[in-house]
Amino acid sequence: MTLVQKITGWGLFIPILIFALYGIVQEVQAGNFRYVRNQTYVEECGACHFAYPPQLLPAETWTIVMSELDDHFGENAELDVETSTEIVQYLHAHALGVAAPSRMSKMMRNIPDEPPLRITEFPAFKDAHAVVKEQLELSSIETGFLSPCADCHRLANSGIFDKELLHPGYGPASWGSSKPE
16 A cells, blocks of 8 residues: 555545544534433333333433332333332433433423323423324324334434434424325
8 A cells, every 4th residue: 555545545534533523422412322221121111111211201200100110001010129229210310301401301391390190291292293193184192192102203212203213204294294195
């Protein structure tokens, strides 16, 4: 390899590396890499439903949810003390409002003094999903209809819910039409 080829190679590699690192820093600052998975949480809670990212609910709500596992939305989901403690610590450490501001921080807007137990009951969630009923031509949306996030949000398992990253046929490209394409 000649000196010119080496210089050219490094001359191309270094700017690409800098560009990549800059992108990573921007994403971290935007809060997109805050999502930390706890395997116990995923195994225990994800066994019955989508293991919702902790940053979708404030710590107060997670405390109530975890303290009422004997009647978890109509089901018995009790855990042993050690497992429950580990999950509560994880949920509190990464709960909405605890970590650095992120795209999820808007969920904190207009929260009543007693935060709801369901993510789908948060005012910001309702605002973000108001178009769904019209888009799907539904007269009403039943409780739980919007709960399986991954049905529309293809990166939900990574804690990413950007409207631009929905499954095809849902989201901004379809908004304004009465039905997904």
